[in-house]
Amino acid sequence: MLRLNFLILWAAAASLFASALPISDVSEEEINTPTPEPKKTFWKSFNPNTDFRNRNFNTISRIYNLTVYPNQVPILTFGGAAFVPKGLFAQNVVGRVDPVGNFTGFEHSIEYFFALSPLPQANPSSAAITSYKIVEFSSECRDIAASVVYLYTSVVNPGSPDHGKPLPPLKQVAFWKFNKEGEVEKYDAWIPNLNSWVTRTTMASLGNPEFQLESIRQICYGTQARCYGPNQQWDSIEDCVVGLAKKNYGTYDEAWGDNVVCRTIHLVLTQTRPDVHCPHVGPTGGGKCVDVEYPENYFSDKWLYEEETGETFVCK
Structure with a gap:
């Protein structure tokens, strides 16, 4: 017989993402901990004040830094833009994350990137993203970049013998488009093997x-x-x-x-x-959890990005 904690949504990613525990169970110290900015990267052959490669790399790095626990806690606790540093996402940002869906607008995008980052208090594995590494990066023009990031997860449970134990990592492949201010205005991302990560991490x-x-x-x-x-x-x-x-x-x-x-x-x-x-x-899925016939929406580039297919993430 399954033994499930009735305070936890013990349902694969629900067991990682969707706890019935209130966010107030996160300590005040964690909520008030300032988000540390990642160390900026510069290539020696370029001027760090004008080089768009540095700018784009550092913007992407700052985005993933906010998925690392407990950096996402204030965003999830209080919600909204107040706890997201300026310069990361444009207000009119749109994007797609396969296999989750399309996202239109600033609030939807920051909710996907930051609010869905797992809290260790909210899952029986005490899993959280504890570090990341951009393992592949290219930006050959000012407004376009491509990246591959490894999101490293581990057990976060101080006092437990498993505290700090490595768990399987996640991977995200993404293309990015930036506006003139250097903010992300469009993105197309993919998380491969998400189901395998969930089952390995939760043993569900x-x-x-x-x-x-x-x-x-x-x-x-x-x-x-x-x-x-x-x-x-x-x-x-x-x-x-x-x-x-x-x-x-x-x-x-x-x-x-x-x-x-x-x-x-x-x-x-x-x-x-x-x-x-x-x-x-709810019962209808509210326009999000609804059946979508393949390839509808998966290839809706013209509607989502308001550009001809194949034009959005190409240097011009």
Whole structure:
């Protein structure tokens, strides 16, 4: 029989991203810890005051630095732009992250990059991103760059014998487009093998029907706790369980659909903007957790970037 903590959404990425524990369980010291800026990188053959390669590299580095625990805590706790340094994302930024979805606007983008970064208090593995390394980078023109980053995860549980134990890393491949001010205005990113990372980190049996049903119950507990009043989506926990049990469970390599996995990802975002994200965990999926026929949306470059396909991330 599965033994699941009823305070934790023990559902693969839900067990990493979407805890029913309030964010107030994070210590005040962690919330108030200033976000350390990563050390800037300069290539000796270029002027650091004018070189766009340095500028683009450092912008990307600062973005990933905010995924490292506890740097993301103030953003998740208080939400919004106040805790995101200026100069990273343009207000009109748009992008795609496969296998999660499309994101339009500043708030949606910072929620994906920072609010979904796992909190160790929110998952049974005590997993968190604790460091990163940009292992590949190229920027041959002022407004375009490409990068590969390794996000290293480990156990964060002071006092535990496993504290600091390395966990499997994540990888993200991305193309970036910058505006004249050096802010990211468009991006196209991919996280390969996300489902394997989730199962290795949580040891979850995603295909086990008993596991799926129990994880649905935990998701429904969290949904009812966060989505109430004008944001309520289900009449009761049991109504939610019955509704989600009829849906495809899904995998984290294809989290873009009318499935349970998609709702585990969007449940964590109900902490930042419940009025926006509660519909995504409800019966209809609120336009986010909805079935999308391949290749629709996966190749919607002209609609998303408002440029002809193949023109967005090309030096001109």
